[in-house]
Amino acid sequence: MKGRILIVDDDREMCGMLEESLVRREFQVEWHLRAEAALEQIHQQDFDVLLTDLNLPGMDGLELCRRVIEAREDIPVVVITAFGSLETAVGALRAGAYDFVTKPVDLDLLVFALERAIKQRRLQQQVRVLRESVRRAQPFDDLLGQSRVMQELYDQLKRLAELDITVLITGESGTGKELAARALHNRGPRRDGPFVAVNCAALPENLLESELFGHVKGAFTGAGEARSGLFQQARGGTLFLDEIGEVPLNLQPKLLRALEQRKVRPVGAAQEVAVDARFVTATNRDLEQDVADGRFREDLYYRLNVVPIEMPPLRARGTDILLLAEHFASQCAKRFDKQVTGLSQPVAEKLLSYSWPGNVRELRNAMERAVALTRFNTLAIEDLPDRLRESQPGPMATDLAGPGELPSLAEVERRHIERVLEAVEGNRTLAARILGLDRKTLYRKLRSKEE
Template identity: 65%
Template sequence: MPGRILIVEDEREMRAMLEKGLTRRGFTPRALASADEALALSAREDFDTVLTDLQMPGLNGLELCERIALNRPDIPVVVVTAFGSLETAVGAMRAGAYDFITKPVDLDALVFVLERAVQHRALREEVRRLRHVLGQEAGTRELLGKSPVMAQAYALIERVAEVDTTVLITGESGTGKEVTARTLHTQSRRRDKPFVAINCAAMPEPLLESELFGHVKGAFTGAQSARTGLFVQADGGTLFLDEVGEIPVGLQPKLLRALQERKVRPLGSNEEVDFDVRLVAATNRDLELAVEENRFREDLYYRLNVINIELPPLRSRGNDVLLLSQRFIEQYASRNGKRVVGLSPAAAQRLLLYGWPGNVRELQNCIERAVALTTFEQLTVEDLPERIRNYSSPRLIPEVADVSEMVTLEEVERRYIHRVLEAVGGSRTLAARILGVDRKTLYRKLERREEAPPKA
């Protein structure tokens, strides 16, 4: 990650060598001979990192570190010295240095340290910027994110919120489907009416039918009093059917009829009751595949999927991870009465690197745990769960030294298809979308290799 580097070195040959070497590596260096000049220039201009010699006439490297830490704490300082003792390193760190490197300088090692320092500063600035953004947006909406994929979702939500059209929200578990449903409700003309939610996977068919449609007294064993169903409870407002793909097949025709007729018949009753609701449904299942396998009625699927809002996984949302983290830090710090104000750059880097299979819900649990455990004002890497601290991005194609171990393009494609299918839980619709092909093309690729598609 190239950046602007302020070099402070009193030896002319060393200064020229550093300036030339870093320029070749893509950095933009500015070289000065004294710490006094560097202090004056850093007050007027912005640099990503300061690289300073330790032993210099006048103001030395340690004193320069201390001054920059006081006046420009946002700029990391890397100290170069010929005296590579532990005491010198400790002194540099105490003076505010970001890192320490010894002479003779190995250019590759120096570039590695400077890239880390530049990234450290960039992450610190991004965390600060996102905290500002969060402060501006506090209380304006439950959904949070600045990434392009979320901007598309926001635009669609705003377009459909004011109409009564049925919406199907899709996406992996933990991506915020219920939050999206509530946002649709609060931005609609029905906002002053009830928002009623039910998880369709949480109860057996008879109980789910009673919950949705209601029942009269004596309709079944244990029905000691009449109960109003959720369709009627939500009258005038929004009914949210979460995990709608789990509705039993036997109940699906009754749900379809209720949606078509805008009437429900409570269990045990001969009379129908009118209702007026805006229906929002959500699922993390591949409903198209469920239709093909006769596990979900096609006519009900099209009745639900009038408008589809697909929520992206957290791993595709870039710096939204940091924006959401800051929201959760403030939430749990306030709840626990702790002074925790943000993330350290190193912790932010680990959060950005991690794959988040559990999406926003997993991030929320991670931050809640970290806030509870930390003893600092910023969350550090040590506060994060072990799986996040030790996570490394998997290589799609491992490095091989032996030519005989290399594989064909066809084999690379086969492995990647299986990697994608595993990552999306076997959903061929989602896998095809990620791969940039249609479902039929994906089937053909699998069949050509005489492999059955993984079961969804």
């Protein structure tokens, strides 16, 4: 069933014709000849759309529209008006109607208007639920999300936190790899020790060794005094090496030895120094491909990849997008001392249809900009960055089938698998997690699809 429609028209034949036509289109339909009876039913039952003629005996359609919106603002109203009565239709829209259609009624246009109204209502309900979820949500440390892939991630982090084992966190830029590393630290036995983070890509090659391992006085020009490295500074805690794939090849053997022997030799020193830290690394690169291309040592890769954790991209997290958007908007509203209560429906729809190449970081920046510039209590489309406003729907937001297309169950499954794979850029392990399949089952389905 596409939705439940309540029709109000004083023409019994028109009501019957509309009911018959809409039922064939998979709507559930009820109708009344008078507005008063319809209003009473709306107070008692739930409908997805009210479809009403404007010219009614007693209470007219315009007054009915006003009263329904006052009593049940969650029910969109679509009005039917005589051809050429544009002024009347505009009056209905000003009264709060969602849309209008003209007589004689074009069924295809009517169905389109009803489907849009139902889609807006359900999105509106979803936003309200998510807004409440933001208030009730229990973040996993600084990670926030309720999607299945995030729940699986939390479970994995919980199980690994208590183990003093090397973890490699992979995922696209902006997915929250450092937040996951901090969660491992905060929930583990070394929580009282330091969490030391370094971005290996941010340090010049000639300084990276000294930064990691330290140096003695006079080890090189400018080394006026001895300095302990990050391996030593992380004693009793966690050392997080971000962008580990950017470590130059000539330094990788020393890094491997430090991880295996838990000892480091400061630059210029004769003796090694013991290291007592947990190691967590992260990368947005495909290290297996880097190994194959000779850009990363195979032995170091296997030493780092003891337990892999993959951060899902934002586009694969479904309505977590709206949950996070509400969260960031609320944070920014407090910081800017603005009365911003949430997202408008067009904004929510745009956020869900965007592909988010910059992931959570891009979403946070977009919400910061929107809250800073908005002139309203609810964020509007014009508050969003240009790239968001002008974006076309991504693969996860497109409709399952075009008008009139009724695919088989196998075809529905095939299309959904393809869209999930496209959303995660071909990562079959992550796709299997999102689809709720084990990898062998997914591979079997893919093989049957190719055959």
